[in-house]
Amino acid sequence: MASPLDELINTHQEALDAKDPSSRFCVLITIDEHDFPASRVLTVRSVEHQGISLYVDKYSPKIQHLQSNPNFELLFFWPSLMKQYKVRGDFELYSDDEQTAGWINKPYAGRLVDLYHSLGRVQSSPVDSLATVQAEIKQLADQYPQQQLTEMPDQLVTLLLKPTHIGAWINVQEDRIHDRREYSLVGDIWCEQVLVP
Numbered sequence: 115m116a117s118p119l120d121e122l123i124n125t126h127q128e129a130l131d132a133k134d135p136s137s138r139f140c141v142l143i144t145i146d147e148h149d150f151p152a153s154r155v156l157t158v159r160s161v162e163h164q165g166i167s168l169y170v171d172k173y174s175p176k177i178q179h180l181q182s183n184p185n186f187e188l189l190f191f192w193p194s195l196m197k198q199y200k201v202r203g204d205f206e207l208y209s210d211d212e213q214t215a216g217w218i219n220k221p222y223a224g225r226l227v228d229l230y231h232s233l234g235r236v237q238s239s240p241v242d243s244l245a246t247v248q249a250e251i252k253q254l255a256d257q258y259p260q261q262q263l264t265e266m267p268d269q270l271v272t273l274l275l276k277p278t279h280i281g282a283w284i285n286v287q288e289d290r291i292h293d294r295r296e297y298s299l300v301g302d303i304w305c306e307q308v309l310v311p
């Protein structure tokens with residue numbers, strides 16, 4: 115059996131080639147401190163054999179969730195292909211040279227927000243108003259003009275999600291009997307289970 119990871123990588127590439135806007139994003143679901151599912155959209159940096167790479171702030175709630183409960187689900191839906199993939203597995207967080215080197219190419223406004231987080235306003239923490247955030251970021255912009263904001267804050271890291279379970283839903287237009295499969299990695303072998311659509 116071809117590896118479902120190969121299928122995921124190839125299908126993601128197909129969605130990119132089709133310029134499917136959803137190919138650039140995914141939804142990551144973690145379990146919060148109250149045992150509720152917590153979802154958010156993230157930008158997909160790459161889908162490769164080693165796993166799915168995302169760029170995150172290591173002090174953000176999603177990472178706090180993963181550190182206290184490693185269970186997650188990642189959802190891809192590519193409407194141009196009418197294919198959905200769900201991924202569960204293990205995760206790793208690390209500082210990545212490519213991410214560090216590429217940070218300078220991020221728009222200045224985004225770099226300022228990253229700096230803002232690193233100086234004490236933790237991502238997703240409560241704040242009294244949007245105006246406060248705007249005023250504080252404006253102050254940072256005065257302090258750190260574009261040319262001087264070149265070093266990526268340490269807390270930005272790569273989150274690598276390493277699939278051990280993949281669920282596929284493939285639209286079959288002709289008879290609407292969609293192709294549903296679940297794959298589990300047992301040792302280093304992927305096992306396949308067909309599901310009723």
Ligand SMILES: Cc1cc2nc3c(=O)[nH]c(=O)nc-3n(C[C@H](O)[C@H](O)[C@H](O)COP(=O)(O)O)c2cc1C
Nearest residue numbers: 139154155156157169170171174175176177237238
């Ligand atoms: C289109 C889109 C792309 C996003 N990309 C990222 C991303 O790559 N990394 C990230 O940390 N947050 C990204 N976000 C913001 C997250 O959805 C989320 O608001 C933020 O990471 C805080 O999540 P948390 O409080 O659950 O940790 C993106 C949001 C949208 C709508």
